[in-house]
């Protein structure tokens with residue numbers, strides 16, 4: 051029996067690390083989501099939950115880059131989400147011609163991401179001058195500023211919020227953006243910048259002394275992270291078709307933090323698991339009413355005590371690891387066997 | 395032109411003068427030792443050269459370029475690498491990634507190329523990975539390449555730290571108490587090893603050490619610090635019989 | 651002129667409440683380098699304890715205060731023992747996340763038990779005096795006087811007593827001090843007890859000054875008090891007091907000159923700017939990094 055499972059596991063590992071795995075997975079998923087939403091294979095409620103799962107995955111993976119991989123502590127992710135949400139919504143409602151919205155929607159999402167990342171850059175530059183909990187404090191204040199700033203801009207509805215968006219966020223689009231953000235962040239992690247990010251978490255001074263431009267690396271990570279928070283915000287706004295500043299307050303940021311640390315720091319698989327479990331559990335426990343909100347934090351505390359690094363905690367599913375990294379050591383050993391005195 | 399020249403370097407930590415008026419020259423290819431009792435300011439000298447601290451006064455030239463005011467990664471890129479007194483590996487990263495991290499300055503691909511894993515990323519990463527493994531095999535660490543650094547035995551961690559430093563392709567290598575915690579037998583091996591990397595990688599080396607055996611055995615020249623001041627410089631044989639040095643060390647011994 | 655005097659009084663009242671809460675953040679940070687994000691919610695629990703005592707036990711003011719502080723302090727120590735202590739050796743963020751979890755738990759648990767906002771009955775016969783044309787209420791005076799005396803007592807404890815010395819020693823050095831016979835666990839519990847007790851007192855006073863209390867009231871006030879602690883220099887007891895009064899003053903001033911909805915926006919922006927120029931706060935110092 052154990053052999054049977056081992057066999058399947060090995061099969062899966064072989065398949066999942068195949069060169070064509072990602073493209074095929076992407077195409078198949080996209081095709082399925084298009085079919086599913088076009089022919090009502092999944093009922094609307096299920097589709098909506100899947101949309102939220104996708105958005106939460108984007109938020110979690112992107113925050114994990116800063117909080118998990120880099121080991122900093124940002125609590126302002128919802129603020130970047132808000133910037134993306136408002137930017138994209140303003141574009142689709144007030145700027146883009148209504149007839150072409152379906153085609154211009156990706157542009158609105160990208161604009162939301164860009165706006166968020168520009169603000170991210172402005173936040174990052176002073177924040178990374180000093181170490182410690184400084185980023186936590188700055189992002190905390192930043193989140194508050196965004197929320198109360200939005201509440202004071204009357205043209206976008208102030209505290210009452212902003213509406214008029216069409217339901218442009220569909221399952222295929224969410225799938226597309228989710229895979230894209232996972233792929234890009236995974237690419238960043240497995241590059242010299244990603245190693246820079248990790249080495250900063252491990253030992254910033256040693257990292258700098260090993261030629262890593264720590265300031266540059268931190269800023270890149272933070273900007274990429276806020277870009278995808280903005281993307282998620284844009285998708286969120288066009289799924290709900292209504293936004294107000296309170297949706298992006300500190301409680302929302304805390305939600306994202308919980309998904310990151312639930313799934314596990316410094317792990318893409320963990321981020322996905324965290325986002326999926328959290329989103330679905332909240333739905334399943336809905337009948338409990340308010341007690342669900344009592345139960346969830348309790349579970350989080352227990353998880354932290356018994357598994358402080360989250361479910362996946364610094365481990366990665368193999369199919370997120372590029373082949374080069376996965377096989378480097380193995381190939382090296384093979385090469386050395388062929389030419390035994392290569393190292394002499 | 396000397397490879398490294400430190401002129402009137404003084405460094406103070408809020409009143410405490412850790413290094414006072416330090417003058418030092420190093421020619422290409424030398425192996426020089428810095429010795430001195432605990433708290434003499436030896437590590438501080440390394441921190442000043444590598445840009446961890448900015449010297450309060452004085453200037454440091456490397457190949458004629460001023461180092462004071464530069465950031466550590468700039469200085470590393472110019473060809474200065476170091477190890478640490480209390481090992482500072484990236485503990486949760488693999489042995490291979492510890493070394494590959496140090497190729498950061500050498501890889502030229504841009505953030506965008508990294509985000510999309512484009513051609514130049516792939517070419518350079520393949521090269522970096524291969525070179526890292528080659529370097530590890532020179533240190534006989536290649537079999538542990540996918541091990542986490544924190545799981546290596548102490549001796550190998552020290553070795554890995556040197557390998558990681560060499561990955562930055564330095565001209566000048568600064569070793570901070572590499573023999574700390576080793577037994578005489580291991581020290582003997584380490585001496586040979588340092589001599590060997592020096593030849594193989596054509597390095598100039600500064601070595602901080604408490605183990606007299608090691609210092610006297612391989613250093614061509616010694617600098618003795620005490621309370622931040624340079625109390626002697628010269629050949630190992632001269633230093634051995636220098637009354638000031640004896641006093642500094644005996645004084646410390648007597649205090650214990 | 652009278653207007654300004656009036657505002658100064660209001661600023662002192664708000665500032666002293668922020669300062670009391672900020673002390674809890676700063677004391678815990680000093681001793682554990684941990685941001686106790688549940689602290690704002692302990693402040694809220696303080697307000698609810700006060701409500702329960704005032705309604706069901708109908709005690710007078712001082713016993714209510716004592717009981718509230720004692721109750722919140724016990725809760726604080728309990729949380730420390732059960733949730734934070736097991737995580738002392740874990741990565742630092744695990745403790746922060748746990749604190750966020752504890753905070754959410756307190757909020758939602760309170761909400762589950764008390765779905766509607768509550769009104770704290772007046773515990774003091776509220777008198778108001780007119781000096782010139784400045785209105786002074788007895789409540790205002792009591793809040794300010796009480797907060798200041800609590801702070802003076804705390805300052806005395808931290809600066810002059812043996813326990814206070816131990817606290818300062820632990821926050822100064824976390825590796826050697828425990829080896830010198832300082833009972834670290836006891837001191838940490840004491841720190842939590844004092845810090846959260848003060849937070850509870852702040853909750854009660856806030857509830858008396860602005861009588862409608864709800865389970866989420868601790869979030870905003872808590873974060874603001876945290877920012878005050880940072881502005882003063884986190885880890886520094888006197889800094890927290892100064893930071894609290896600064897934030898109170900800024901908020902009242904902003905509300906006096908701008909539409910009141912701008913209050914948070916301007917306050918946080920100013921604080922952010924201050925932090926850019928003084929990253930370690932007013933009395934804080936960078937901790938030396940040895941290489």
Ligand SMILES: Nc1ncnc2c1ncn2[C@@H]1O[C@H](COP(=O)(O)OP(=O)(O)OP(=O)(O)O)[C@@H](O)[C@H]1O
Pocket residue numbers: 407410412430431432433434435436437438439479938939940941
């Ligand atoms: N970051 C710092 N802040 C304050 N004082 C420091 C700092 N770094 C070092 N010092 C002090 O400077 C002096 C010199 O320290 P340094 O580490 O250079 O000594 P060392 O010669 O390397 O000693 P050892 O043999 O123990 O390693 C010591 O008194 C030390 O306490």
Ligand SMILES: [Mg+2]
Pocket residue numbers: 436437438479
């Ligand atoms: Mg030293």
